[in-house]
Amino acid sequence: MADAAPVERLRIDRLIPGGDGFARGDDGRPVFAAGAAPGDLIELRSVSDRGGYRRATDYQIVEPSADRVTPACPYGQRCGGCDFMHLSVQAQRQAKRTIVLEALKRTAGVEWTAGLPIVTAGEPVGYRRRIRLHVDRDGAVGYYQAGTHSIVAIEHCLVAEAGVNDVLRAVVGLEPPHRAHLAKFERLDMAVGDRSAYIHLTPRRRTTRAQARAARSALADALDPIRVTSPRHAGDALKLALAGQHLLVPSGAFFQVNWSVNQAIVSAVLDAAERLHLHTFCDVYCGAGNFSLPLLGAGLTGVGFDRTRSAISSAGRAAKAQRLRGEFLAGDAREVIQQLAKAGRRFDMVVLDPPRAGAKDVIRDLPQLRPKYVLMCACDPVTFARDAKLLADNGAELVELTAFDMFPQTHHVEVLGLFRVSDN
Ligand SMILES: C[S@@+](CC[C@H](N)C(=O)[O-])C[C@H]1O[C@@H](n2cnc3c(N)ncnc32)[C@H](O)[C@@H]1O
Structure with a gap:
C-alpha cells in the first residue's frame, strides 16, 4: 500500500498584492492562499500546481492568526465583495502597507524606507457612495x-x-x-449624492x-x-460637496466611492500645491473635476481633461456656477497632452489619476508640459509601481508616498505619490 502523502503545514508570512496569503511551501516554492491572515498556520488539503508556485484550493486553519476577527457582515463568508473582513481593521491597514511597499520593491525596484503613512477618514463600514x-x-x-x-x-x-x-x-x-x-x-x-x-x-x-x-x-x-x-440615457447630475466647492457628477460617470477619504486625498493635493508654491496645474483624467475644482478654488489656474464628455460638461457647469475660471477639455488624455504641448503650454504640476489600467500611455509625453511636480494617484499598487518606474525613467523622482484606506474591508488601497521632476 502506498504511503499517505505527508501533511503539509505552512505559516502564512504576509498578504500580497491581490490580497492572498503568502507562505513558502516545503519544496521552497511560494504557496498562495486566498482568505488567509498573516500568522495563520494552515494545513493544505488541495493545491493547484502552477509550475513556479502553488495555489491552495482548500486548506484548514490549524492555528488562527491573532489578526483574525469574526466578519461583522452576515454575508461575509459567502459574498465576494469584502475579502479582508476576516482581519481586524488595524491588521488590514498593516497588510496594505506591506502590499504597497512590496509592489514598489518588486515592480519598480524601489526600496521605500521613508515611512508610509496610511491615512484613514470616516468609518471602516458604511462608506461606499x-x-x-x-x-x-x-x-x-x-x-x-x-x-x-x-x-x-x-x-x-x-x-x-x-x-x-x-x-x-x-x-x-x-x-x-x-x-x-x-x-x-x-x-x-x-x-x-448629497441630496439625490x-x-x-x-x-x-x-x-x-x-x-x-x-x-x-x-x-x-x-x-x-x-x-x-440607463447608463446610456443618464439623468441629472449628483451634487457632492468637496473642499468648500461642489462637484456635479453626471449619472454613469466616475466618482470616488469613499467621500471622507476622497476629501483627505484632495486635501493632500491642495497641501502639496501650497507647500511647493505651485500655481498652474494640468489634471489628466479629471473626471467631473474632483481635483481641478478644489485647485481652482484654491486660486490655481489650470486645465482638466477626460474622455467622458458628460463629466467634462458637468465640470464646466460646476466651475461656472461657482465662478471658477477653469478650462475643461473632452478627449483622449494622450492626444490632449500632445495638443497642449504643441501649443507651448506649461504647468507647474501634473495630476494623474488614471483608470485601473494606469497612466503608461501618457507618461512619456509629460516632460513636454515641463511640470516641476507630478502627483499620481492609483487604486492598484502594482500599476502605481509600474508607472512610478516609468516616471523615474522620464526624470521624475518619487519624493513622498502616502496610502489612503479608501476601501476598508477589502485588499484595495489608494496610493498617492509626489514626484519631483529634474531639470525644471
Ligand atoms: C479613476 S477615474 C478619476 C477621475 C477623477 N480624477 C476623480 O477623482 O473623480 C479615471 C478617469 O479617467 C478617464 N479616462 C479613462 N481613460 C481615459 C483616456 N484614455 N483619456 C482620457 N480620460 C480617460 C475616465 O473617464 C475616468 O473619469
Missing part, C-alpha cells in the same frame, strides 16, 4: 460570490452608506410583479429595447423619487 449589484433570474439582487458568477442575494450592504442602503431597501422591498421587471436586467448600479440618488439598470442580452423601456418605466414609478435610468 456607490455599489454595483447583479440581478438573478428571479429578480433578487446581490454581489457575486468570490471567484464565481453565483449571486449572493443581499438586503443590506455593511460597507455602503446609509443612503445607498435606503435605495437597496426600496429595491428589495419591491412587490413580486416588479421583481419580474427587475429580472429583465442583469446589473444594477446605485449611487447617492439614482439606479442604473443594464438590460440582459435577451431583453428587447421595448421590454427594457417598459420595465424601467414601471420600476421608476414604483421607486419614485429615486431616479431609474
Whole structure:
C-alpha cells in the first residue's frame, strides 16, 4: 500500500498584492492562499500546481492568526465583495502597507524606507457612495460570490452608506410583479449624492429595447423619487460637496466611492500645491473635476481633461456656477497632452489619476508640459509601481508616498505619490 502523502503545514508570512496569503511551501516554492491572515498556520488539503508556485484550493486553519476577527457582515463568508473582513481593521491597514511597499520593491525596484503613512477618514463600514449589484433570474439582487458568477442575494450592504442602503431597501422591498421587471436586467448600479440618488439598470442580452423601456418605466414609478435610468440615457447630475466647492457628477460617470477619504486625498493635493508654491496645474483624467475644482478654488489656474464628455460638461457647469475660471477639455488624455504641448503650454504640476489600467500611455509625453511636480494617484499598487518606474525613467523622482484606506474591508488601497521632476 502506498504511503499517505505527508501533511503539509505552512505559516502564512504576509498578504500580497491581490490580497492572498503568502507562505513558502516545503519544496521552497511560494504557496498562495486566498482568505488567509498573516500568522495563520494552515494545513493544505488541495493545491493547484502552477509550475513556479502553488495555489491552495482548500486548506484548514490549524492555528488562527491573532489578526483574525469574526466578519461583522452576515454575508461575509459567502459574498465576494469584502475579502479582508476576516482581519481586524488595524491588521488590514498593516497588510496594505506591506502590499504597497512590496509592489514598489518588486515592480519598480524601489526600496521605500521613508515611512508610509496610511491615512484613514470616516468609518471602516458604511462608506461606499456607490455599489454595483447583479440581478438573478428571479429578480433578487446581490454581489457575486468570490471567484464565481453565483449571486449572493443581499438586503443590506455593511460597507455602503446609509443612503445607498435606503435605495437597496426600496429595491428589495419591491412587490413580486416588479421583481419580474427587475429580472429583465442583469446589473444594477446605485449611487447617492448629497441630496439625490439614482439606479442604473443594464438590460440582459435577451431583453428587447421595448421590454427594457417598459420595465424601467414601471420600476421608476414604483421607486419614485429615486431616479431609474440607463447608463446610456443618464439623468441629472449628483451634487457632492468637496473642499468648500461642489462637484456635479453626471449619472454613469466616475466618482470616488469613499467621500471622507476622497476629501483627505484632495486635501493632500491642495497641501502639496501650497507647500511647493505651485500655481498652474494640468489634471489628466479629471473626471467631473474632483481635483481641478478644489485647485481652482484654491486660486490655481489650470486645465482638466477626460474622455467622458458628460463629466467634462458637468465640470464646466460646476466651475461656472461657482465662478471658477477653469478650462475643461473632452478627449483622449494622450492626444490632449500632445495638443497642449504643441501649443507651448506649461504647468507647474501634473495630476494623474488614471483608470485601473494606469497612466503608461501618457507618461512619456509629460516632460513636454515641463511640470516641476507630478502627483499620481492609483487604486492598484502594482500599476502605481509600474508607472512610478516609468516616471523615474522620464526624470521624475518619487519624493513622498502616502496610502489612503479608501476601501476598508477589502485588499484595495489608494496610493498617492509626489514626484519631483529634474531639470525644471
Ligand atoms: C479613476 S477615474 C478619476 C477621475 C477623477 N480624477 C476623480 O477623482 O473623480 C479615471 C478617469 O479617467 C478617464 N479616462 C479613462 N481613460 C481615459 C483616456 N484614455 N483619456 C482620457 N480620460 C480617460 C475616465 O473617464 C475616468 O473619469
